[in-house]
Amino acid sequence: MDLDALVSDAQARIAAATGSAALEQVRIDVLGRKAPLVLALRELGSLDPEERRARGADLNRARRSLEELVDRRARELAEAELEERLRSDRLDVTLPGIVPPRGYTHLIEGTRRDILDVFVGFGYRMVDGPEIDTVHYNFDALNHAPTHPSRQVTDTFYVCDDVVLRTHTSPVQIRTMEAGPPPVYMATAGRCYRRDTPDATHTAMFTQIEGLVVDRGITLGHLKGTLLGFARAIFGAEREVRLRPHFFPFTEPSVEVDVSCFNCARDGSPCRVCRGEGWVEILGAGMVDPNLYGYVDGYDPEEVSGFAFGMGVERVAGLRHDIPDIRLLWENDLRFMEQFG
Ligand code: PHE
Numbered sequence: 308m309d310l311d312a313l314v315s316d317a318q319a320r321i322a323a324a325t326g327s328a329a330l331e332q333v334r335i336d337v338l339g340r341k342a343p344l345v346l347a348l349r350e351l352g353s354l355d356p357e358e359r360r361a362r363g364a365d366l367n368r369a370r371r372s373l374e375e376l377v378d379r380r381a382r383e384l385a386e387a388e389l390e391e392r393l394r395s396d397r398l399d400v401t402l403p404g405i406v407p408p409r410g411y412t413h414l415i416e417g418t419r420r421d422i423l424d425v426f427v428g429f430g431y432r433m434v435d436g437p438e439i440d441t442v443h444y445n446f447d448a449l450n451h452a453p454t455h456p457s458r459q460v461t462d463t464f465y466v467c468d469d470v471v472l473r474t475h476t477s478p479v480q481i482r483t484m485e486a487g488p489p490p491v492y493m494a495t496a497g498r499c500y501r502r503d504t505p506d507a508t509h510t511a512m513f514t515q516i517e518g519l520v521v522d523r524g525i526t527l528g529h530l531k532g533t534l535l536g537f538a539r540a541i542f543g544a545e546r547e548v549r550l551r552p553h554f555f556p557f558t559e560p561s562v563e564v565d566v567s568c569f570n571c572a573r574d575g576s577p578c579r580v581c582r583g584e585g586w587v588e589i590l591g592a593g594m595v596d597p598n599l600y601g602y603v604d605g606y607d608p609e610e611v612s613g614f615a616f617g618m619g620v621e622r623v624a625g626l627r628h629d630i631p632d633i634r635l636l637w638e639n640d641l642r643f644m645e646q647f648g
Contacts, residue, residue, distance in 0.1 A: 308343055308347055310344075310365055310369055313343060313344060314372070314373065317333075317337040317376075318373075318376060320333045320336070321373070321376045322380070324380060324384070325384075326384060327381065327385060327388060330377065330380055333377070334377050337373055338370065338374060338377065344366060344370055345370075347362075347366055348363075348370065411645075411647075412648075413644065413647075414624050414636060414644065414647040415514055415621060417624075417647065418623055419496050419514060422496075422541060422620065422623060423494055423496060423516065425537050425540040426516075426537070427494070428540075429492070429536065431493055431494040431520075432492060433493070434483055434494075435479075435495065435497070436473075436476065436478060436479035436482055436495055436497060437473070438473055438500075439466060439470060439471070440471060440473045440478045441469055441470055442470070443469070444473075444478035444481050444482060445463075445473050445474060446458055447602075448478075448481040448602040449477050449478065449480070449481065449556060449557040449599070450556040450596055451557075460502075462474070464500050464501075464502060472499075472500035473500065474499055474500065474501050475499050475515055475617060476495050476496070476499060476515040476517035476617060477517060477557060477615070477617060479495040479517055480517065480557070480595075480599070480615055481602060481603060483495075483519060484519075484599075484603040484605075485603050485604075488605040488606070489522060489605070489606060489610075489611045490520075490522035490523075490611075491520060491521040491522070491613070492522075493518070493519050494517065494519075495517045496517070497515065498513070498515075499513055499514070499515045500512050500513075507631065507632040507634070508625075508633060510633060510634060510637055513619055513620070513621050514619065514621060515620065516617070516618050517615065517616070518533075518615060519595070519613065519615045520613050520614050521595060521611050521613030522611060522612075523611055523612075524612070525612045525613050525614060526594075526612070527550075527560070527614070529614060530562075530594070530614035531548060533614075534548050534564055534590070534592065534616065535548045538566040538589070541627070542626075545569075546569060547567040548566055548567070549564070549565040549566075549567070550564055550592075551563045553591065553593075555591060555593055556596070557593075557615070558592065558593020558594055558595060558615060559593065559597070560593055560594060561592070561593035562591070562592050562593055563588055563590075563592075564588070564590045564591070564616070565586035565587060565588050567585060567586060568580055568581035568585050568586060569587075569626075570629065579629075580626060587626060589618060589622070589623065590617060590619075591616065591617055591618075592615065592616035592617070593614065593615065593616075594612065594613065595613040595614060597612075621633045621636055624636065
């Protein structure tokens with residue numbers, strides 16, 4: 308065995324090892340149990356003492372120097388591999404993260420809140436009422452004659468003979484008066500249902516906001532002032548309101564309320580919103596019909612009087628945002644909805 312050749316070959320292989328795993332293979336080949344150098348060391352015993360000492364010293368020196376070389380190379384490689392891992396595993400915390408899309412309030416809900424905020428600001432108490440209600444609350448106690456057309460099954464969804472999906476939020480008037488004595492300053496909001504064929508201004512389910520005030524000395528002037536405050540808060544400080552005679556079974560007198568057009572001023576073109584009228588109908592209202600107090604306890608028509616109003620949230624949203632068809636509000640097309648987000 309040519310020791311010098313063996314050592315220089317081993318040195319070359321150690322230097323050439325490009326990774327820890329490759330170097331370990333070299334170590335096994337050069338210094339492992341079956342390596343020629345190690346086998347030669349084991350065979351020293353069979354040599355005579357003179358030769359053994361000289362040969363042994365050479366072999367051991369060669370082994371130690373190779374061991375040192377392997378160790379040094381192993382440290383070099385481990386360091387380089389650590390560097391490489393640190394480089395490739397690096398997390399750049401300055402990169403922008405993945406931002407989850409943010410939700411936003413649906414326009415119907417947003418409009419509902421805007422309107423209720425106005426009445427909460429006036430000091431009204433918020434109340435809730437059931438969407439499924441009895442014929443008593445939806446019609447009878449609201450003074451509807453037994454023959455009133457809106458009772459028909461073609462107009463109203465009946466759950467059974469005396470239970471309906473409420474057609475308006477007005478039943479909450481009766482429920483509120485039943486629940487406690489005057490004075491009452493309440494607002495309520497919620498879904499209502501009518502068997503309307505859907506079109507640009509009707510859907511079978513819609514959202515209403517109702518207000519009821521009962522106190523001593525309440526007049527139509529209070530109603531008008533209240534609705535003027537509401538109209539200005541929602542449609543702009545320049546607005547005026549106009550009351551036109553109308554009919555509802557549960558108010559007397561009853562009115563339809565118009566707000567001065569807020570669209571005409573936007574540009575000079577013929578106004579789509581009011582069709583050149585200058586006024587836009589926004590709600591129904593009136594003085595509480597004294598008959599209603601007969602359906603509840605503790606309300607004396609000689610002592611108190613009141614007003615009530617009801618409006619469609621989709622209609623208000625549609626007018627405010629110039630939406631040509633309120634069905635868009637229910638189709639949930641994000642391309643449409645997102646502009647109000
Ligand atoms: N409930 C009526 C409707 O749905 C609106 C209204 C409410 C009218 C309160 C007068 C008073 O059309």
